[in-house]
Amino acid sequence: MNNNLFTYCLRLGDNGLILSHRIAEYCSAGPQLEEDLAITNVGLDLLGQAESFLKYAADIKGGGTTEDDLAFKRKEKEYLCVHLTEIPNIDYAYIMARQFLMDVYNYYLFQKLTASKDTVIAGISAKAIKEITYHLSRSADWIVRLGQGTDESHLRIQTAFNDLWMFTDELFETDEIEKDLANKGIGVDSSSLKEDWKNKTKEIFSQAGLQTPTIEKHSLAYGKFGSHTEYLGFLLAEMQHIPLLYPDAKW
Amino acid sequence: MMEDSKKLEEFQAKIDADVKIEPKDWMPEKYRQNLIRQISQHAHSEIIGMQPEGNWLTRAPSLRSKKILMAKIQDEAGHGLYLYCAAETLGVKREQFLKWLHDGVAKYSSVFNYPTLSWADIGAIGWLVDGAAIVNQVSLQGTSYGPYSRAMVKICKEESFHQRQGYEIIVNLANGTKEQKQMAQDALDRWWWPSIMMFGPHDADSAHSNQSLKWKIKRESNDELRQRYIDKTIHQGEHLGLTFPDENLKWNDKTKHYDYSPIDWDEFWNVVKGNGPGNKARLAHHTKAHNDGAWVREAAIAFQEKQKLKSKIA
Numbered sequence: 001m002n003n004n005l006f007t008y009c010l011r012l013g014d015n016g017l018i019l020s021h022r023i024a025e026y027c028s029a030g031p032q033l034e035e036d037l038a039i040t041n042v043g044l045d046l047l048g049q050a051e052s053f054l055k056y057a058a059d060i061k062g063g064g065t066t067e068d069d070l071a072f073k074r075k076e077k078e079y080l081c082v083h084l085t086e087i088p089n090i091d092y093a094y095i096m097a098r099q100f101l102m103d104v105y106n107y108y109l110f111q112k113l114t115a116s117k118d119t120v121i122a123g124i125s126a127k128a129i130k131e132i133t134y135h136l137s138r139s140a141d142w143i144v145r146l147g148q149g150t151d152e153s154h155l156r157i158q159t160a161f162n163d164l165w166m167f168t169d170e171l172f173e174t175d176e177i178e179k180d181l182a183n184k185g186i187g188v189d190s191s192s193l194k195e196d197w198k199n200k201t202k203e204i205f206s207q208a209g210l211q212t213p214t215i216e217k218h219s220l221a222y223g224k225f226g227s228h229t230e231y232l233g234f235l236l237a238e239m240q241h242i243p244l245l246y247p248d249a250k251w
Numbered sequence: 252m253m254e255d256s257k258k259l260e261e262f263q264a265k266i267d268a269d270v271k272i273e274p275k276d277w278m279p280e281k282y283r284q285n286l287i288r289q290i291s292q293h294a295h296s297e298i299i300g301m302q303p304e305g306n307w308l309t310r311a312p313s314l315r316s317k318k319i320l321m322a323k324i325q326d327e328a329g330h331g332l333y334l335y336c337a338a339e340t341l342g343v344k345r346e347q348f349l350k351w352l353h354d355g356v357a358k359y360s361s362v363f364n365y366p367t368l369s370w371a372d373i374g375a376i377g378w379l380v381d382g383a384a385i386v387n388q389v390s391l392q393g394t395s396y397g398p399y400s401r402a403m404v405k406i407c408k409e410e411s412f413h414q415r416q417g418y419e420i421i422v423n424l425a426n427g428t429k430e431q432k433q434m435a436q437d438a439l440d441r442w443w444w445p446s447i448m449m450f451g452p453h454d455a456d457s458a459h460s461n462q463s464l465k466w467k468i469k470r471e472s473n474d475e476l477r478q479r480y481i482d483k484t485i486h487q488g489e490h491l492g493l494t495f496p497d498e499n500l501k502w503n504d505k506t507k508h509y510d511y512s513p514i515d516w517d518e519f520w521n522v523v524k525g526n527g528p529g530n531k532a533r534l535a536h537h538t539k540a541h542n543d544g545a546w547v548r549e550a551a552i553a554f555q556e557k558q559k560l561k562s563k564i565a
Contacts (some may be wrong), residue, residue, distance in 0.1 A: 024317070027324055028536070031544025033298070033332050040325040044318065051314045068313045092547050145499040147555060149550025156546065242312035242370055249428050251314040251370070251420075 004177045005118070007080065008187050010070070011224050012121075013053030014081035015073060018232070020046035020103060021239055038138060042099065046183045052124040072243040076233055077226045084167040086223065086231045090160070093146060093153070097160035100139040101201070105171045106132045107198045109188055110233050117185040131232045147208025158210055166218035171197070173222055177234040260276045266467050269396035274340040283465050286396050287341050288357075289468060291348045295359035296332035297327045299533050303367040304376060314371060319416050320373060325410045337398040353538045360384075361519065362445045364527030367472060369436035371424050371431075377417015379439075379446040380486070386480045387450065395467035420485065425491035432492075439488060440496045447511070448519045450477035481509050 021045030030036035056068040061070075084102060089095050110132055113125035148158040172194040180186030206211050221227035242251070258277050265272065272278055299322050308324065311317035335345045351357035362380055366371065388410060392403045415440055426437035450473045454460055463469040499512040522530070 021309060022322060024305075026306045027308055027321075028298075028328075028541070029540040031540075031547035033328055033335070035544075035547075036328045037325060037332065038300075040328065044325065045323050047314065047318050047321065051318065054314070068315075071314050072312070092544065117324050143541060146547070146550050146555045149554045153550030153553075156366040238309050241310050242544070246312075246428070246430060249312075249431050251316055251423060251427075 001029075001062065002060055004180050005058050005186065008175050009053045009057035009060065009179055010078075011080040011194045013057060013070070014079050015102070015106075016046040016048075017048030017054070017080070018081040018235065019085040019098075020044070020242075022085065022087075022089055022095075023234060026095060029089075031092055039095075040136070041241050045128075045135065049124065049128045049131070052127075056120050056124070062172070066219065068243070072240050076228060076236055078228060079223075079228065079232065079236070081223050081228075082167070082170050082233075083223045084164065084170070084231050086229045086235065087164065088166065088231055091137060091156065093156035093160040094164065096142045096146065097157060097164050098138055099135070099167055100143050101164060101171075102206070103132060103136040103139045103198050103203075105193065107136045107200075108193045110189045114195075115185075121186065137239045143204050143210070144208045147205075154209070157208070161205075161210060162213050163238045164206075165213035169217050170222045170224065173224065196215050266395050266465075267372060269395075269467075271400060272284070272395050273397045281462070283341050285463060285466070285468055286399065287338060287343055290338040290396075290399055291343075291351070292339075292358050292360075293359055294331050294338060294348065295352050296363065296532055297331035297334060297364045299359045299537060300376075300380075300461075301327050302536055303363055303365070303529070304373060307321050307373050308366045309372055310370065311373075315455075323377070323413050323416055326446050328415065330406045332404075333402040334399075335395075335447070337402045340398045344426075349541060353524065353534065353541065355534070358523065360449060361522040361527060364522050364529040364533060364553070365441070366528050369438060370435050371421070371434040374417050374420030374424060374435065374443065375438035375442040376545070377413050377415075378421050378487070379417070379442045380449065381410055381413040381417055382484055383446045383449045383480045385414055386476050386483075390470045393467070393470045395451060410550055421493075422491060425493060435491070436493055439493050443496050444515065444518075447481065448514060450474070450480070452516070453520075478508050481511060485509055 017042040020043045023039055025047070026039060028036060030039060050071070051067055054070045056066050058065040058070055064091065064236050084098060087098055110125045110129045113121055114129055116122040116125065121194075143157065145215050148154070150225075174191045176186055178189050182189040182192075202212055223229070223232075257278060262272075262277065262279060262282075265276075272282075300525060304320060304324050306326070308317065308320055311320050335348060338348060339345060348357065352359070361402065367376065385407065388403050388407050392400060394403065399481045419440075421435050424431040426432075451457055452473065454472045454474045457473055460469065460472060464472065485500065497512050499510060501510055502508075504512045521527070525531070
């Protein structure tokens with residue numbers, strides 16, 4: 001089994017899996033019906049991307065493993081999503097700030113992944129980048145709208161970014177696995193995305209009249225390496241509930 | 252008055268000739284009011300209906316089922332949107348419809364006040380609740396009000412997919428482990444009668460039915476639709492080895508329909524009046540989401556105003 005590729009696919013898949021789960025939690029709680037529709041759309045895209053990457057990971061693992069086994073039956077430490085995806089739906093400002101920060105990251109990441117020498121990754125990414133381009137355009141619009149809307153919306157969105165900012169340094173952390181796959185033209189070294197990400201967020205913040213918080217290294221333990229926030233355990237307890245309660249059942 | 256009675260005659264002639272009534276056409280005030288009530292009630296049902304299903308979205312047991320359920324709930328939001336738009340053509344704004352809902356003036360389908368207690372309930376909602384809704388909605392494609400009729404055509408296409416989604420869950424459970432089969436039976440036991448009640452009171456007791464039929468807002472009576480739903484659903488359950496919770500349910504060779512036990516109207520009216528297991532929670536959830544979102548809607552409006560001002564200056 002190609003361990004590095006397996007781990008890399010889990011990282012890509014888990015980001016979508018957990019972020020789409022947060023969006024699923026928000027179902028029927030949007031500020032207006034149009035937003036309920038739009039945000040669910042984003043959640044569905046992310047879930048679809050997660051399914052594709054987890055299926056590929058399951059194929060790599062072999063031995064009859066399925067994407068559902070990987071999605072629902074791993075231990076907490078075996079999930080490799082970044083902390084930002086785990087943050088709860090505190091309010092609409094946090095939801096959109098979290099989404100925007102991930103969308104910018106995904107946009108540059110998946111652009112590069114479309115050129116992956118691994119045809120499966122390139123294929124999934126070619127479909128995903130179209131979806132992500134829409135996600136980013138939508139979330140960027142909302143950031144500007146909230147930043148320039150009312151005093152209250154400005155304060156709320158700025159507060160959300162101030163609070164979430166500490167989770168962004170993880171996005172650009174890299175390790176031997178990424179470096180190995182980047183050298184082979186299969187994956188992307190996350191640190192190479194930082195400049196583009198910074199420029200794009202700066203551009204949108206300037207349109208929105210928001211201050212860019214400063215990036216500080218907040219932690220040495222990262223989700224993408226299996227060390228999570230306290231939030232994830234509860235999320236998994238709910239998500240894994242049925243498959244763990246009825247291990248022999250098929251759905 | 253003379254003019255009104257002439258208008259009324261012409262209006263009825265159009266209805267009788269199956270010509271659709273459009274927003275700018277003259278219509279009797281009662282026709283308008285009747286439609287406002289029915290379409291907004293229908294829209295609210297789609298929106299409140301997202302909650303019992305959303306209750307299991309975060310516990311869907313496979314990626315496939317989660318994706319399908321998420322898409323389905325999104326469809327319901329879309330249906331709500333079409334219907335609010337159709338209702339708005341009658342001169343009432345969405346904000347007002349929501350206010351009536353939150354104030355308890357407007358109703359939604361009582362079936363959504365029942366709780367979803369297991370994953371099988373998601374199957375039962377698709378199979379039975381959507382199955383019953385489709386019978387009604389297929390009939391409503393022929394409703395006399397143009398915007399409502401067109402919304403129904405669109406909705407029916409998606410609803411038949413929902414019904415199949417629900418039935419597929421039930422099929423998987425019925426063919427699964429002993430526990431899964433029991434889960435499916437339990438869901439059928441709890442959802443069968445509420446689904447039958449969805450068609451509303453018997454024709455003789457239905458407050459709005461006669462006028463609605465004359466104006467072709469409704470095309471068939473509550474009892475006709477209810478019977479069609481029962482007739483088409485029984486074999487789907489029996490085929491899976493499930494038992495319907497009605498000992499008097501049997502095929503009547505004379506009427507060529509299934510006979511069934513008397514409906515517990517006390518329960519029906521009790522839930523309609525707000526005493527169902529979920530009435531308060533469903534409404535509270537919707538009201539909270541709406542109130543929590545107020546600052547977002549205000550921001551969007553403020554931003555739009557600023558943009559307008561900018562383009563004027565430019």
